[in-house]
Amino acid sequence: MAGIFAIAAALVLLTYGITPHVLTVALPLPGPHEAGPLSPPVNRLILRENGALLWNGEPVSDRDLALILDQHAQIEPRPVLLFTPDAKASYARVLEVLGMVRSKDLVDRCFRFSEISRYRHYDRPATFDTPAPAPARSESCSPLLKLD
Template sequence: MTTGEAVSREAPISAINTTPLIDVMLVLLIMFVITIPVATQSIQVDLPAGMTEHTVQPLQNTITLGVDGTIRWNGHAVDKGELAKLLYGTTHLRAEPELRFRPDADAAYARTAEVLQTIKASGVTNFGFVDNERFRTFDR
């Protein structure tokens, strides 16, 4: 069915075929990518060869609790008041040192709880128990 207008078959088509244009552009793009020189610049960086003898260790303080209830700060006997002052002083350092708590296996539970309460009240945040692996097995 026709709508009334006759289509002339002899009139030239005004649309441009873009397929060959796209093909040529893709070939040129591939040729351009292939001819780009490989980056040969490098930056020399001196990396450490291995561990040195002098490695920096973080500050550590150790609290031990003996069988007789003696509290020791880094090996020196202190009482509960001195311990609180020492702990308070460590919380105000630029980098808070690691606090290690090492109670004896036969230390009184009540005394251990007192020391832990003092540590908690001081506001220490970098705290841990050490040498717990020796309590893995029980004597039968």
């Protein structure tokens, strides 16, 4: 009896095969005209509670930031500049950093405050679980698809 069940099971496996747990998708191969970065460049300027600055996660001084902002202004199309001040950062320090960005003429369509959606609702506690919506595209800076 066991032999009959073994033969029946083997026939069923041969007929239907073993289904892999894989979803295969055939994607087109990129041509020479499609070469380029897979995601748009985005630069993040973060101001910590203690007044320290981070450029794309790396600590920088005020002098270094001025040089970086000069280089940032020369890139075409201009990458998006996301400014993320810590909620407990000094207001004077935030204004100082914004003044540095403004002095380089970078407060334009490509300048955005990051993570402001968490302060949108005043009637309930802020949750950081909902992602921020992607900002609208603009003509003068590289397109921004999704940030967070």
